[in-house]
Structures are given as structure tokens and as C-alpha cells.
Amino acid sequence: MFTYYLELAIRSLRRNKVLTTLMVLALGLGIGACITTLTVLKLLSGDPLPQKSAQLFYPQVDPFPMDGYVAGETKPQPTMTYTDAMNLLHARKATHQAVMTTTGAKIAPQQANAHPFYSDGVMTTSDFFGMFDVPFQYGGGWTESDDESRARVVVIADFLNDKLFGGANSVGKTLRINDHDFRIVGVLKHWAPQPRFYSLDLGGRDYGDGDAVFLPLQSARAADMAAGNTNCFDEIKDLKHLETAPCIWLGMWVQLDNSAAVADYKAFLANYARQQIALGRFHRPDTGLPDLMRWLRDEQVVPDDVRLQAGLAFGFLLICVINTVGLLLAKCLRRSQEIGVRRALGATQRTIFAQFMVEAGIVGLAGGLLGLVFAELGLLGIRHQPAEYASLAHLDVSMFALTFVVAIVASLVAGLLPAWRACVLAPAPQLKAS
């Protein structure tokens, strides 16, 4: 029976070739646009550390003066002063904790006639690697005593190791950064979480390649490496000594394994803020402890333009679906006589309904296939854009499947109304009319 419907549907669609082509084209465009924008949206709003994001939290406190403060509305600051970061770090209230900021590392290769170049760097503390499950190719991170003794050690990324040492084990070798020698203690495997969650608001980009060098915070600062983003809330005497300046420039991440630990940490933060108010250092009582995904939402890491494009694509698909409904409906009403004859010859309402749904399904499937082509083209276009995330835009298996789900659902929704109208048509008047 199904093959018969298929044959009928194909015959009916071929009768209006131009219209069928345009219908499929419109549906394909709508689906292609939706899948392209959804792929980008999914890429940008994805979970950077799926196995661990639920246990990672971003503590926030607020050392700013009362100017402009509205109780209950003003959010705590996105970064911390050195004093607060060190107080919270040394309190060790979480399973893992690390403070960090980004920096521009001026790297001078040892080879003759090679010019120095800039690389993205992270200044952090020893627990960074354990907390974020950063994978190592050679060696490992540094220790807490390295942090404290301001040891000149560095962990480098795979791509920097490839560039400078041809991919060989470079642990123990020396790297000249900002005119100071650092000993390499570890080489990472490929590690580039998307988005680069740990450095939002700390300067630098949000997506793209991973960082090239990771240095102990105090050692790097002793080598005069600048912080990626500083925001000062009082008059500053000397920006070279950020550690004592009234400026926020550090982010902190903590790992909390269960809800009891989260509650304890919240209480600890609130208590810390109260203490600092009593000491006269703080004025605002608010603290924050968003988890990783919440923090990404708070920071609105997905660009407005990308959300706008997705909205536009869905609006377009909606119009394409309405377009298909209208055309299929007009088409099926024009075939009232044919339906009347079939009904008179014994076809049930159910068979008529099935016949028209098959016809809609074929349009949907063709639209889906075409949509896939358009989506691949769209993503190809995005990969040629200079956006940070451009190289990551690929169609994955789930989006591939989603294309067909969207196509079939769209076409069946579009086919429902015409098929229903067709099957409730009373046969007698149609026969009489001819």
C-alpha cells in the first residue's frame, strides 16, 4: 500500500514540477539556515568540561566602594583583588582551588635568527591542572612549593612544543619568556576547552586555540608579566605593584564535590565578606558562587549576533512551513474530484489521509536533503570567517540527525492540515460537480 501512495505522491508532485521544486527549495533553505545557526549556537553554548562542569564553581566577592551600589541588584565583581584571591586560596575550603589571570607572553626562541613572538599565557597556581583534568603529554604541573618559592617553571602547550622543539620531550629545557629563563616542567596534550571558560573577564578571547604557556602566578609577576584585565576602584599609586593596588584582576575556580560542600562554601564566602566589612576593607556584603554553566550564562559568552541569526533562521523556517501548508492545501483542494472518485470507489478516510501525508513526507525528505547541503555550505562559509570559533564549525552526527528530524517534523506538520481537509471532503458533491 505504501509503495502505491509513494507512486501517487510522486506522480502528483511531478504534475507541478516548478511549484514542487520551489516548495522543496524553500524548505531546504529554511532547514539549512536553522541547522547552520544551531550548529554555531551549540558550539558556542556548549559545555567546555562535560565530565566536571557540575563540580566547578566561580567564587565572587566585591571590594568596591558603596557608590552606585543598589542592594539586591548590583552583582558582585567578576574578578578579585590579589589579597582576596590569596586569602580564599590559602583557606583551602574546597577540594581543589586555583587563582588565575591571562597574560601576553613574549617568547624568544633560542634558535639563531628566529624573532621573538607573542603567545597567550595563563598565570595561575599549582592546582589548576588537577582541578581542570588537564592532560599531559610529558612531565606534569608544578607544586605548591614552586608557587611559594616563585620557581621559574613553565608548562607549555603541544603546539608550542611542536613549534619550538619539533614535538620532542622538552621537559627540563629552558624557555625564555619576557627576558627571563623558565624551566619547562610539563607539556600538555591538545587542550582547548570551548569556550575558554576559565579566562572569561580575565582578558583575551573566549573561543579558539588553547593557551600556549602556563606559569606560576607569583613567578610570572616577578618577571613583570602584566595581567590581562585590571579594573581599579580607587586612586592607584603604582600599577607595577598590582598585588597591593586597589584593583581587581584575578579569577578563582574551586571544585566542590556535593551540595553540602557548596552550601558550606557559600557560608564561608558570606562569612568572609562580613569579616572584611568589619575590617573596613569591604563595603558591599554580596558574594556569588555560580557553577560553570551558570557563569557562562551570566557572562553572556554567546555573541548577540549569533543568537539573532538563530532567531532569524527559525522565523524563516516557520514561514517556509506555512508556505508549504498553503501550497499543499491549495493543491489538494484542486484535486477534490480525484479524491471524490477514490472515496466513491471505496477508499477510506484513513487511506486518503495516509496518501497525502506520504506526499508531504516526500517534500520534507527532499527538503531535508537539500537542507543538509545548504547547512554544509553555510558552515563552510562560517569556517572562512575571521571569528574566533570559525575553525570549529562542523556538522556533527547529532546535528546531522537533527536535520532530518526537523525536516520530517516540519513537513508532517505542513502536511497535516491539507491531508485532514482532503480526507473529510464529502465525496458526493465532488462527483456531482463534474
Added chain:
Amino acid sequence: MILRPILSSLTRHKLTVMLLMLQVALTCGIVCNVAFMIEERIARMSAPSGVAEDEVVLIDSVQVDPHTNPQMRHLEDVAALRAIPGVRSAVAVDAVPFNGSDWTSSLNTQPDSDANAASASVYNGTPGELQTLGLNLIAGRDFLPGEYLPLDSAHDGAGLGKVSTVIVTRALADKLFPAGNALGKSVYPFSQPARIVGIVDHLSRPGPHDAGAEDYSALFPLLPDTAEVTYVMRTAARNRKHVLEIAKATLTRLDGNRIVRQPSTFAQLRADYFHRDRTMVGLLLAAAVALAFVTAVAIAGLAHFWVGQRRRTIGIRRAIGATRGDILRYFQTENFLIVSGGVVLGLLLAMMLNLILMQQYEVPRLPVYYLPIGAAVLWLLGQLAVLGPALRAAAVPPVVATRSM
């Protein structure tokens, strides 16, 4: 008028007509907003920067050696860059329009009061910045040699608190002194006054800002003293590539232990800065055209079916005296009625969509004149789409009436 038979015919196809109206309405709502967003972005992209864009090239330098005094380095570099054949002038600056290095400071018009204050982007550079960038001084004068001070970047640009003169853009002058007498008045970056000695026509800011504030820039006679600096050179348009190559080689020769970054023409810098906007305009335009096309297909397709369905009726009308023009007008009027229904709904939708966009994406309010334009465009689209099928209907011969189907 033949409205009554058209209406009564349309009421027999309620569902189809409603679907078409809905499609026209959605198209109208979306296209109005898309057109508005396109206009906004194009306005932003085509705003004048104030710079002589075809004659300016720039190159970034970051000194690695911490022992050389950066100001000495800049002096030596600028002298060497000026000596390049074809270079008319060269300066060291901390920012140029569109390079993203945006230092924003609040400028007050009275000491210790931020009433009437404006937040402006601060530009600092060595003497000759005005000529090198090609800024158009519309009032007052350039800085005098004795007015320059070091920026004192080690103390977060403390030089800004000591400087005695400033040159502002016309937009900033009008914002700070709406009476139009800004020249000679003082502004207060901190507690020290800086006298406005000159006004330039335009100077865009290094980064994006709210509409209306894109031109709030102030030039200070402060000498950059950081390891990272941008060298700007002015040359004839055809020499730009050549000059950049020589400049890069010259800087590396003077000090190999530095990073030379992003040699580019100002035209490239502008193109890169607006690349995302350009892409977005392209996408929005494509979406608007595709939407209009899909809706035209729907209108034409439906008319096509109706003409087929009504061949006999048309034949009868022709047989009893209707002219071809009557049949043509019948379908055109029918289309006008359907599109009008859609447009009324569509204009409401356009305003609702705009409200949502205003909340979510900082889009301004849709100007009212977009609504009649949007309606006119859809009416025109509908008439064009229906013309083909209507002409076919008009061509139906009266003899059809006599044939049995």
C-alpha cells in the same frame, strides 16, 4: 465595484486565505525589522573616522628588552620611519580608530563635579599626530612643542592629571558645551583643568560604543612611554604596501629584540574592524530577499491553482461580456485584498518583534516610516507575483464555458 463577488469567493477558501495572510504578515513583520537592522549597521559602518584613510599605514611594536627607556626607543624609531622615502610624517601613538585599544576616561566640565560629564576615548601621541592621521582641525590650533608631557603609564597614565591642553572632536565639544563655545573652555580629566585649544571635525573611537557617542574622542599632548606602541605613517596611497615593508625591516634593524605586529593599512584595519557587521548585513539581506521570494512563490502558486480551478467560471464570465481587463483586475484586486489583510497584521507583528528585539539585543525603536514602506513593498511584491497567473486567467477563451469538463 467588483469587491462583493471577490469577497464572497474568498470566504469559500477561508483556510487557504488565512494561511496566506499569516505568511504575508510574518514576512512583513520580519522584513521590516531586518531592513531596520541593515540600515543601522550600514550607518555605523559608513560613519567617517576623520582619518585620511587612504594615506595612513600603521605597525605595532613591542619592545622586549626591559632596560631600554621606551620613550628613547620611540624617538629613534620615529626618526628612522620619517627618513623612509615616501613617508610624509610619522608618529608614535597609543591608539588609532578601530584598533581596539580603547582607553576611556570621564571628562568633567567643572572641577569635582561630574554633572555634564562625558565619557570619551583618550588618544595620546608624539607631536604631529594631527597631520599624520590627517585630522581636519576646524577651530583653534595644534599642540605646541612645550605642552607635551610623558604619559606616565607606570602610574596608570598619571600624566592625564597634569596635562594643560586638549583637542576634542566636534561631537564631544557639543556634548560638553551645548552652547557651542567649547574652544578655550576647560575640561577636567582629574582635578587639573585642561584647556580646549582645538576642535577636529571627526575622530572615531578605537572600540565600539553606543550610538551617538561613537565620535567622543579627545587628543592629549601626552607621549606614549610603554613598551607596546603603534607607529602611524602618512604616505601616498600607491606607496602604502612598499612603505610598510620597509618600515618593518627598519624597526627590526634598529632593535631585533622586539615583536613587530600587524603591519596594515588603515583601510585594512577598517575592513577587519567591520568584518562582522559586513557579514551580518550580507546575512540579513539574504534572509530578507529569501523571505520575499518564498512569499512571492506562495502567492503565485496559490493564484496558479485558483486560476486552474476557475477556468470554467472565467470562461462563463468572458462569454457573458467580461473583458480580459476585467478578469485581470479581478485577480489583482483579490490579491490586493489578501495582502492588505496580511499587511495590517504584519505591521502589528513588526512592532511587537521590535519590542522583543529592544529588550533582548539593544536594538533601537523601529522608526514609524518603516511601516508604510514595508506595506508598499509587500503590495508591490503581491502584484508582481500574481501578474503571471492573472495574465493566464485573462487569456482563458470564452469558449471554455461551452465545453463540458
